[in-house]
Amino acid sequence: MWLGLATVFACLIIWAATDAITALLAFCAIVLLYLASHLYWLHKLLQWFKKPELNAMPVGSGIWEDVFSAIYYEKRRHSRSQAQISSALDRFRHAASALPDGVVLLNGNDQIEWCNPTAERQLGLSIRQDTGHPISYLVRPADFIQYLQRQDYSEPIKLKSWRVSGATLEIQLVPFGANQKLLISRDISQMEKLETMRRDFIANVSHELRTPLTVVGGFIETLTDMEGAVPESTRGYFGMMQEQTGRMRRLIEDLLTLSQLENSPEAPQETENDLSTLLNMLLHEGISLSQGEHDITLEPVEPGLFIKGAAEELHSALGNLVSNAVRYTPEGGKINLKLFLRGTEVLFSVRDTGIGIEQQHIDRLTERFYRVDRSRSRETGGTGLGLSIVKHILTRHQGYLEIESEAGKGSIFSAVLPQSRLVRKTPQQAGINA
Numbered sequence: 001m002w003l004g005l006a007t008v009f010a011c012l013i014i015w016a017a018t019d020a021i022t023a024l025l026a027f028c029a030i031v032l033l034y035l036a037s038h039l040y041w042l043h044k045l046l047q048w049f050k051k052p053e054l055n056a057m058p059v060g061s062g063i064w065e066d067v068f069s070a071i072y073y074e075k076r077r078h079s080r081s082q083a084q085i086s087s088a089l090d091r092f093r094h095a096a097s098a099l100p101d102g103v104v105l106l107n108g109n110d111q112i113e114w115c116n117p118t119a120e121r122q123l124g125l126s127i128r129q130d131t132g133h134p135i136s137y138l139v140r141p142a143d144f145i146q147y148l149q150r151q152d153y154s155e156p157i158k159l160k161s162w163r164v165s166g167a168t169l170e171i172q173l174v175p176f177g178a179n180q181k182l183l184i185s186r187d188i189s190q191m192e193k194l195e196t197m198r199r200d201f202i203a204n205v206s207h208e209l210r211t212p213l214t215v216v217g218g219f220i221e222t223l224t225d226m227e228g229a230v231p232e233s234t235r236g237y238f239g240m241m242q243e244q245t246g247r248m249r250r251l252i253e254d255l256l257t258l259s260q261l262e263n264s265p266e267a268p269q270e271t272e273n274d275l276s277t278l279l280n281m282l283l284h285e286g287i288s289l290s291q292g293e294h295d296i297t298l299e300p301v302e303p304g305l306f307i308k309g310a311a312e313e314l315h316s317a318l319g320n321l322v323s324n325a326v327r328y329t330p331e332g333g334k335i336n337l338k339l340f341l342r343g344t345e346v347l348f349s350v351r352d353t354g355i356g357i358e359q360q361h362i363d364r365l366t367e368r369f370y371r372v373d374r375s376r377s378r379e380t381g382g383t384g385l386g387l388s389i390v391k392h393i394l395t396r397h398q399g400y401l402e403i404e405s406e407a408g409k410g411s412i413f414s415a416v417l418p419q420s421r422l423v424r425k426t427p428q429q430a431g432i433n434a
Helices: 002-017 020-050 063-098 117-123 142-150 189-225 232-262 275-290 311-327 374-380 386-396 427-433
Strands: 102-106 112-115 157-160 168-176 180-187 271-274 295-298 305-309 334-342 345-352 400-406 410-418 422-424
Touching: 020 063, 102 117, 112 117, 117 180, 142 157, 142 168, 189 232, 232 386, 271 275, 271 311, 275 295, 275 305, 275 311, 275 334, 305 311, 311 334, 311 345, 311 386, 311 410, 386 400, 386 410
Parallel strands: 295 334
Antiparallel strands: 102 112, 102 180, 157 168, 168 180, 271 305, 305 422, 334 345, 345 410, 400 410
């Protein structure tokens, strides 16, 4: 501003001393010098931007001194922030490199940005050669490709290692940031061996116990039925022995069923099962178990509906839900069986007016031997394995168990299956395939 006023004042003096043309020429010369100085400092700034080092920053003059000073302080602040970020990134990489689990950073296109040494060993990657390559080109098992494309990463998947014989990896993807993913791999070979040993132990012990228990139960029943074999004073003890032997046999049968489900990774042999027939069978079984103590109803089922699955497994799973409702509903209570569609799912629900379950127990109901009330479970003859069996069967059929309950107000247990398993048939088709 002051430079402009001085220029105008000087030109006015020249005009007064000489003439207007001389004053105009002097004004133009001063303006050209002013523009030349700006061009010079712009050139210096451009040259500095090509190699922006703090110790090579131009000093400038006039307004350019302020400009260069502001750039210098901003550059120094940015360099300090960049150094802090680089230091934090280095610390993160050192920490991730020390992890016993494999870690791989993927961008929005599922390309590898970084991985730690554990991931290199477990997945056969190379940080130098594979950075920028899609993970699907390097980790090729079909289960992993499907998991990557499914976009549902709530649960990890297990893969047999293609690098180490007999090893098993657990892999999970964790989305973060802008469509980025964190792949975490873990060697669970030892855990798998222990789990296999546990399953084999339970299956073998249960199998070995079944025969002697059958023999003991048979002798007790025979002695009880033989006239005069058991004195009246001890007959009550024999009844208790027979009851407990039966309870142990049911427990062993459930353990064997659960072991069979756990040790059968292959898909069950599927048939098309008439839902109307299946649900009416469940209704009659519930009424027989109830012995008239409950009001059990079945809502009408649309004719011609069939469900694809293993007949015995589905019957066992749905029957467990019905029998549980009968056992845990007081005399005079109501039990309602219902089949309906919800979006892309088929639900078989069992609603009861029983004792209900507190929220804190619901998530653990499918654990083996978990009981809300142990004394009541013994009274009703429960083994603590029924819902665990239901969960395994539904999982094998791509379904799940849904539980809604409130203490003192009853419960709703629903077996949820994908609608893709539902088949509709005309009466003629049903007759032909019957």
